[in-house]
Amino acid sequence: SAVISQKPSRDICQRGTSLTIQCQVDSQVTMMFWYRQQPGQSLTLIATANQGSEATYESGFVIDKFPISRPNLTFSTLTVSNMSPEDSSIYLCSAIRDSGYTFGSGTRLTVV
Amino acid sequence: GESVGLHLPTLSVQEGDNSIINCAYSNSASDYFIWYKQESGKGPQFIIDIRSNMDKRQGQRVTVLLNKTVKHLSLQIAATQPGDSAVYFCAEKRGTYKYIFGTGTRLKVLA
Numbered sequence: 001s002a003v004i005s006q007k008p009s010r011d012i013c014q015r016g017t018s019l020t021i022q023c024q025v026d027s028q029v030t031m032m033f034w035y036r037q038q039p040g041q042s043l044t045l046i047a048t049a050n051q052g053s054e055a056t057y058e059s060g061f062v063i064d065k066f067p068i069s070r071p072n073l074t075f076s077t078l079t080v081s082n083m084s085p086e087d088s089s090i091y092l093c094s095a096i097r098d099s100g101y102t103f104g105s106g107t108r109l110t111v112v
Numbered sequence: 113g114e115s116v117g118l119h120l121p122t123l124s125v126q127e128g129d130n131s132i133i134n135c136a137y138s139n140s141a142s143d144y145f146i147w148y149k150q151e152s153g154k155g156p157q158f159i160i161d162i163r164s165n166m167d168k169r170q171g172q173r174v175t176v177l178l179n180k181t182v183k184h185l186s187l188q189i190a191a192t193q194p195g196d197s198a199v200y201f202c203a204e205k206r207g208t209y210k211y212i213f214g215t216g217t218r219l220k221v222l223a
Contacts, residue, residue: 004155031209042201043156043213092155096209100146103155 006093006104013083013111020079021107023093028073033101034066037090046091049076083111124220131189133217135202140183144205147176147187150216151198159187159200189219197221 003026013019023032034046047055047068055068069077080087088111094101125131137145143164148156162169162176162185169176175188185202199218203211 006155033209042215045210048209094155097158100148100158100161100203100205100211101156103157105153105155108153 004093004095004102004104006107008107009105010108011110013109015084015111017083018079018081019083019109020077021091021093023076023078023104025074025095029095030073031096032070032076033094033096034068034076034078035092035094035103037092037106039089043092046078080109083109085111087111121215122218122220124222125192126222127192127194129192131187131192131196131219133187133189133200133219135185135187135214137183137185137202137204137212137214139204139206139212140180142204142206145176145178145185146203146205146211147174147185148201148203148213149196149198150201156201192219192221194221194223 005024007022011019032049035043036046037043045058046061046066047057049055049068049070051070051073057063065081067079076093078091088109090106090108092103092106094103146161147159149159150156160169160171160174160176162178164180167178173190177186187200189196197220199216201216202214206212
């Protein structure tokens with residue numbers, strides 16, 4: 001399975017600021033995915049990031065709030081913009097493997 | 113929104129006993145399912161999968177059962193160990209790349 005490195009692993013941010021989360025895969029993958037996991041909840045897909053094209057966002061998520069970059073086949077970033085306490089969550093990146101996803105270890109974001 | 117639901121948010125099991133974690137899914141056309149294990153501070157990890165043309169699949173100490181009639185999945189863990197303590201999610205494949213995750217069950221293994 002691919003190894004996915006994600007950073008930062010956690011951060012505490014002031015409301016109104018933005019945080020960019022980085023995700024590095026140890027092999028080339030066509031598609032990468034960003035998920036949000038709110039405290040005690042399941043995983044919700046934010047968007048799908050393809051190299052060379054704009055990300056595809058799920059219902060309830062917009063590019064202005066969660067801009068995504070995918071500059072090459074091994075890297076992606078997710079920015080959480082203009083943060084509010086409601087954005088406090090774990091953010092996970094993932095990539096498709098032969099069987100489902102491989103996930104990074106997540107970024108635990110707390111907005112104060 | 114779309115969801116795959118789990119009935120028991122927390123399951124406590126004595127070490128050495130068998131664990132059964134259940135999951136209901138909503139789309140009868142789904143043809144692929146995965147169980148993930150998420151330990152504290154980590155991302156979900158693949159445990160076992162099953163395709164809709166199967167009723168049962170076994171791995172090492174784990175078995176997944178699929179009942180398409182009632183749209184129900186279960187994960188059975190034999191001889192549960194302390195290292196099995198985690199949150200378990202079922203995931204249902206929707207379309208080519210999208211997966212819908214269940215709400216999760218926390219498994220606590222009692223010594």
